[in-house]
Amino acid sequence: MILAVVRRGRKYRLSAPIAVGPKTEPGHDSVGPIHSPSFARLGTAAGFLLTSLPLAIFWFAVLAAPMLLGVFLAAVWVVAIGLILAVLSWTGRPQRQTFARGLALISTPLTLLSVHGAQAERRRIARSLGYQVSSPYRRVPRGSTLDRANARAEDPAFWRDLAYLLLLVAVGALEFASVVAALVFFLGTITLPAWLFVAFPEGAPLWQEVRIDTLPEALTVAVVALPVSVLFGYLLIIGLSQAHVVLGRALLGPSRRARLAERVEELTESRSRALAATLAERRRIERDLHDGAQQRLVSLAMELGMAREKMATDPDTARELLEEAHVEAKRALADIRDLVQGIHPALLSDRGLDAAISALASRSPLPVEVDVELDGRPSEVVETTAYFVVAESLANVAKHSGASEARVTVWRVPEDWLLVVEVVDDGRGGADPEVGTGLTGLADRLAALDGRLFVESPAGGPTHVRAELPLDAPGVGIR
Amino acid sequence: MRDAQTSNGPLRVVIAEDSSLLREGLARLLGDAGLDVVAKVGDGTALISAAERHSPDIAVVDVRMPPGYRDEGLKAAIEIRRRVPDLTVLVLSQYVEERYGAELLESGAAGVGYLLKDRVADVPDFVAAVRDVASGGTVLDPEVVSQLLSRRRRDQRLASLTPREREVLSLMAEGRSNHAIARALYVTRGAVEKHVKNIFGKLGLAQTDDDHRRVLAVLTYLRG
Numbered sequence: 124m125i126l127a128v129v130r131r132g133r134k135y136r137l138s139a140p141i142a143v144g145p146k147t148e149p150g151h152d153s154v155g156p157i158h159s160p161s162f163a164r165l166g167t168a169a170g171f172l173l174t175s176l177p178l179a180i181f182w183f184a185v186l187a188a189p190m191l192l193g194v195f196l197a198a199v200w201v202v203a204i205g206l207i208l209a210v211l212s213w214t215g216r217p218q219r220q221t222f223a224r225g226l227a228l229i230s231t232p233l234t235l236l237s238v239h240g241a242q243a244e245r246r247r248i249a250r251s252l253g254y255q256v257s258s259p260y261r262r263v264p265r266g267s268t269l270d271r272a273n274a275r276a277e278d279p280a281f282w283r284d285l286a287y288l289l290l291l292v293a294v295g296a297l298e299f300a301s302v303v304a305a306l307v308f309f310l311g312t313i314t315l316p317a318w319l320f321v322a323f324p325e326g327a328p329l330w331q332e333v334r335i336d337t338l339p340e341a342l343t344v345a346v347v348a349l350p351v352s353v354l355f356g357y358l359l360i361i362g363l364s365q366a367h368v369v370l371g372r373a374l375l376g377p378s379r380r381a382r383l384a385e386r387v388e389e390l391t392e393s394r395s396r397a398l399a400a401t402l403a404e405r406r407r408i409e410r411d412l413h414d415g416a417q418q419r420l421v422s423l424a425m426e427l428g429m430a431r432e433k434m435a436t437d438p439d440t441a442r443e444l445l446e447e448a449h450v451e452a453k454r455a456l457a458d459i460r461d462l463v464q465g466i467h468p469a470l471l472s473d474r475g476l477d478a479a480i481s482a483l484a485s486r487s488p489l490p491v492e493v494d495v496e497l498d499g500r501p502s503e504v505v506e507t508t509a510y511f512v513v514a515e516s517l518a519n520v521a522k523h524s525g526a527s528e529a530r531v532t533v534w535r536v537p538e539d540w541l542l543v544v545e546v547v548d549d550g551r552g553g554a555d556p557e558v559g560t561g562l563t564g565l566a567d568r569l570a571a572l573d574g575r576l577f578v579e580s581p582a583g584g585p586t587h588v589r590a591e592l593p594l595d596a597p598g599v600g601i602r
Numbered sequence: 603m604r605d606a607q608t609s610n611g612p613l614r615v616v617i618a619e620d621s622s623l624l625r626e627g628l629a630r631l632l633g634d635a636g637l638d639v640v641a642k643v644g645d646g647t648a649l650i651s652a653a654e655r656h657s658p659d660i661a662v663v664d665v666r667m668p669p670g671y672r673d674e675g676l677k678a679a680i681e682i683r684r685r686v687p688d689l690t691v692l693v694l695s696q697y698v699e700e701r702y703g704a705e706l707l708e709s710g711a712a713g714v715g716y717l718l719k720d721r722v723a724d725v726p727d728f729v730a731a732v733r734d735v736a737s738g739g740t741v742l743d744p745e746v747v748s749q750l751l752s753r754r755r756r757d758q759r760l761a762s763l764t765p766r767e768r769e770v771l772s773l774m775a776e777g778r779s780n781h782a783i784a785r786a787l788y789v790t791r792g793a794v795e796k797h798v799k800n801i802f803g804k805l806g807l808a809q810t811d812d813d814h815r816r817v818l819a820v821l822t823y824l825r826g
Contacts, residue, residue, distance in 0.1 A: 449723065452723060453720055453723050456719075456720045456723070457720065460696060460697060460720070463696070463697075464697055469666070469672070469673075469696075469697060469699075470697075470699045470701065470702075472672060473672045473673045474701055478699075478701045481701070481753075482699055482700065482701065482749070485700060485749045485752045485753050486749070486752070
């Protein structure tokens, strides 16, 4: 996957960022929809609409034979089984399965061919209209030809492919006729003055008594009609291509059911990852408390106890011990302060991301440039997750990268409902999310929010961490 | 600027801290040091009314207090400084953030202190800080100063300071006098004066003998 981000004139191109965590497709996967009026795109779209009909006829011709054969064989099969049923009272589950498998086998040539047609159509839509339509097929299991045929026949995607290809004949005809009509209208408009006089030597009737009988009048009409015909053609072509995309997505893309199934799988996984991340976090806190503050407090209590013992007999030693205990107590305070700060920074809830990230940056041992551009505050979950992405990344920069400076950028992409966090350094790179728990822990936290983490860190550097957090999930978003 | 010493009696203190353990501890500590604790309160609203009723010399305020346990203390501190202009405030916090320090200083830098709560453990230093703030000084926690310094790290003029001069600058920003700086760094007072002169020269600040105004100049520069 190649990521290119254009932001205020600067362009970062990520050659091969590693998506950490589950490899899920984004919900809407457009690569470059036709929303900007460009004549090259208009031409491509018109070409697309004109070729729909010939392609539809081709696929219809290819599919007609297996379809007819299938219908015929299916009828024979139904009749045969029906007879057997009637004669032998042959019922029960295995028998019904045999019946279904027979039908599946009969439909195999049809499904195999329509897959090819549908794949070609998906590619055509992506290439000409710039919309990706993802493949909806279930995985075909290994096994006998019969098993595979059965699996295919049970996958609704194949039948929806077939429906699309058959429907394409009608849709293609409509598209072809419309584009031709638009072209004729356009060409007719520019040649209006010429054919006006050929067809109406007496002058063309325009409206009741008004007649066009001079060249200037004809030219005026042509000039007025020209933009109308251009606009008409433009809207027609754009509208039809969009409609075709909708049709393609509905029939060639994953069904609502398939999407939901995939989503459930994804959610189940991210839920358990989030849970694991929480447990890991608890273990870390336990360990930090145990190794840090708890040890210091034990030693503090010990020193105080010893001081009390020595108080009467050896006041000098007692004073020394008290001195040490005092130092120990202050260290314990500092330990706990760091730990508490790491669990949840108070400044984040009080003053938001900009202040909290700036404070992080000012504590970093190397210079960190911070640029946070947000209007309003994201919800607490998003804010906290974004904060920890920065905290973890800056800690990594300081510990491993050997960088001399780093930059943190946070901004919102309103059209995609995303909050983007980027941390870039000028270090030696080579960060591997598989090694160590920091980055994978972050990815897990992000996954729980449907966010994603990209890490690009080629050997020799620099390291580029990018996190995308959706703002449109329920309970998330801008406060 | 207020000079508390002229009012003859001991410094009158209001303590605002929601943890009763710490509240009583602070009261005892300050009482033992010869200050007069006139009121002890547990939240921001009570602090404002206590400050208006008792008009103390100084309020010692915890940042995090009920009801929200966020920055109620800071907000109350800024509010009482607005309402009772002569009142000085020392804000204590479990963590210090340059941002909070800046907000506090915006309400006027004279008679303001912002310290990490841990500093209470060093009793003489803490009491000195309370007296310093009460007499119109500015006391900032070294943590805040280091945050300020690191924020201006790439400043060309700041980069031109020698390590020793940077040390002196941090101590100046914390509100220490030349004498105190000399003691802290184990150098003569003359040496400190020389460093201070160099620092003011390199940063382009106007020289002044007034400790307080000197702190302000440094803070303004660092925050700028």
